[in-house]
Amino acid sequence: MYIIIALVALVFVVLTGIVIARLQNVLKSVTPSESADAEPSGNRWNGALFIVILIVGAVTITWSYLHAREFFLPTASSVHGRRTDDLFWFSMGILTIPFILVNFLIFFFAWKYQHKKNHRASFYPDNHKLELIWTIIPAIVMALLVFTGWKAWSDITADAPRDAEVIEITGKQFNWIVRYPGVNDNKLGDYNFKLIDAQNEVGIDLSDENSFDDFTNPSEMHIPVNRPVLLKIRARDVLHSVFIPHMRVKMDAVPGMPTKFWFVPDKTTADMRAELNNPNFDYEIACTEICGQGHFSMKMRLIVEDEASYKKWCAEQKTFLETYPEYLAKVPENLKAKAMKYVPAEAASPADTSATSVGSGAVTSSLR
């Protein structure tokens, strides 16, 4: 249907053009040739339009802003996010002043000083004082904005507090995988991209004992509320970018160069559901760096919960070794005993044999 409207509009526009052009030609042949002081063609209605557009524009922009506001993201759910929110609206507030002022002057002057008969423009080529004023005022305003922005930026990008909950998030075409340091040692094990395979999606290095209790999740990330969370960000194939809109978190995931971002979430999913009166609300993680066909749907659910339920959830997760006991074969002999703890008892013995046959090729390549 829109296509038809578009085509009709096109025809209409072209026809209008032709008619106007014809009319112009007719008028041109009637009116005597222009002298220097004649009213320039169309000057009056163009001048008037500047005022009309100025007023209509001011009304529409105000109205559309008020209308759009309800669809903006709600106030940030993280401590630094509320700070940048405030800074954003503060800067927007300041910038609205020159936006209105400058556009008003442009439109108003265009209308006010349109061509008048027997009138001459004033010869006013420069004024150093004026120039100085409008060099210095923007400079001062900029300095103010830079300073507030710089303070916020250095705090946000400062090193994470020691007690931060460390979680690794890895981007791949086209989903995110999170890895937790595990409930026992609370340390992320090493990784190596050469160890990646269909099951070991993030390349966990099982020759590091810290990785024995690590667990991964390809669909949701849980984080505790009111505690700093440090995301260690990686990419497996191409660039991705971790974007948690409600937390005001964004950081690229770069293959070969781990990045990080820490923040303090202070509203649980349940809080937000109550606040927004929306029982289906969920925090989401998205990708904001073009990564291929599925870029628009790299969604991961984020659940913010209180410390107790978070701990409970972590404890319920099966460690990587528990899910894939055959990887026990990749654990060096001297650490086997430690690793056995994480392997389900009934799977331990048969898996041991099967792993040697199934995964032998992978083992040799990884140990190389």
Added chain:
Amino acid sequence: MSAIEGLETAHHHHEVEHEHHHEEQNFWQKYIFCEDHKVIAKQYLITGILWAVIGISMSVIFRIQLGLPDSNLSWLKPVLGGWISDSGKLDPNFYLALVTMHGTIMVFFVLTAGLSGTFSNFLIPLQIGARDMASGFMNMLSYWFFFLASVIMFVSLFLQAGPAAGGWVIYPPLSALPQAHPGSGMGMTLWLVSMALFIVSQLLGGINYITTVINLRTRGMSFDRLPLTIWSFLITAVLGLISFPVLLSSVLLLIFDRHFGTSFYLSDIYINGEALPNVGGSPILFQHLFWFLGHPEVYIVLLPGLGITSEVIATNARKPIFGYRAMIASMLGIAFLAFIVWAHHMFVTGMNPFLGSVFMFLTLIIAVPSAVKGFNYITTLWKGNIVFTPGMLFSIGLVSLFVSGGLTGIILGNSALDIQLHDTYFVVAHFHLVMGAASAFGLFAGVYHWFPKMFGRMMNTTLGQIHFWFTFVGIYLIFIPMHYVGIAGFPRRYYQFTSYDFTHKFMDMNMFISVAAIFSFLAQFIFLWNFFYSIFKGKRAPQNPWRSNTLEWTAPIVPGHGNWDGEIPAVYRWSYDYSKPGAKEDFIPQNIPYSQTLESNLPHENELISTEKVIESQNFNDQFKSSH
């Protein structure tokens, strides 16, 4: 009329024989492999317009996809073939290709080649008083390299796997690995080859512009008498000359990574079931190299527009440009700062946060010279006697767009705020206003203003005015709502917004933006019709239709090879003596000596009368007079 008197002085030594005029040129020499800057300018302009039609059509297609996601696109099947599924849906891979090609085409082929290529070529010799460019042959090569780049880019649109699709910034590893995306195969190869040729074209052109401005100015055309257009073209050319080679190097390294197994940008990659052998490279390196061009590129696109605007606003406000020297200083300032702000595109790429703070400081400084320019334009309008020619309307529109779009840049240049807004529609709205639309307005202003000089005919004024209002209103209708969508966190380059709850809103707003985009697109046909119709059927242009001061209007209505019959005029004053108190007319062209305008001279200008003899006796760089 003083302008006529000036012409007569210029015609004093009229009958000088020029050997050049004897040989008749055949069709190929005259219109195809032509070395005349005016023809090359027109070639650039027409090619640029064709590219603009393609590039903007692409944006309309993906705007339909975004704003009217349920529409059936089967009607595009004759053009897009297999990229439209049987159910009438756009292929997601081709969506990315469209976004990528729209960016590439509009930034490089339309607003760099189409704008700089057209007006630097056309105006530099005519406004500084030269017979032609310093090297006509290099100038011709510049166009034909651009043409070759165009052909290759155009061919890539028809590849089975589609053209390049990694975004116009072609960040590796996506662009380096054919297995990562169909657009990273042959499409990317052609993109890289095309851009390499494009860069060669830009360098050939840029060297020529710089040399011409420095060496071939006519008698008396000192740097402080150059029109601001020429200043802007000169600075643009310098920017291009310094930054384009860096893009070439980044493109070359990418070609190495793609075809010769190097690892400049690749490290630790596991894709399609295999771990690649590349280690030690850095994708961030590419981003640094790319944006070292990419940011100056913004000003390469914008400065010519600002230069054109300065000239058109002064002429049609019938006032001298306010703060001529401040305008030059701010352009120089912008040009310098343009080279040291590139990493503000990279705040959240994992770059060291300290670097982020440094680049934030430098970025926000650039707002100061930009603000100076904005205020100076407004003061030029103040107490003017404004004639709303289409060129003038587009120039006024440019100032408004430049300021409105520039202000949100202050938000984005702030690294703390950029965390949330980076790669959202806020960025898209920002740069489309300040660099896309503003530069396009510069292009329109230039075309409307210099069309009489290019083709000896006038474009229809009323159609031009209607075109302006439709476009101006259309642009704001598209991009103001787009800021709202950005504040709501909508990421760019998304095929559709249905996958997330946080983007599951603003359906009507996105539809509105798309309808406004289609409306603005259709409005451009008014221009196309006016342009092509007027080339053949427009009203004959008078010698100086806008009663302007610059030298090009002293040349014949349709300047031949060598631009001026007889001697090149000498220049005695700056180009902004509009509405000078005491003068008979409200303009005094640059070639009128002070000795003829005693009634309007300022005290210090009377002293300059004694220098006129010196100016006249100068060696005047006439290429036709020097031996070959």
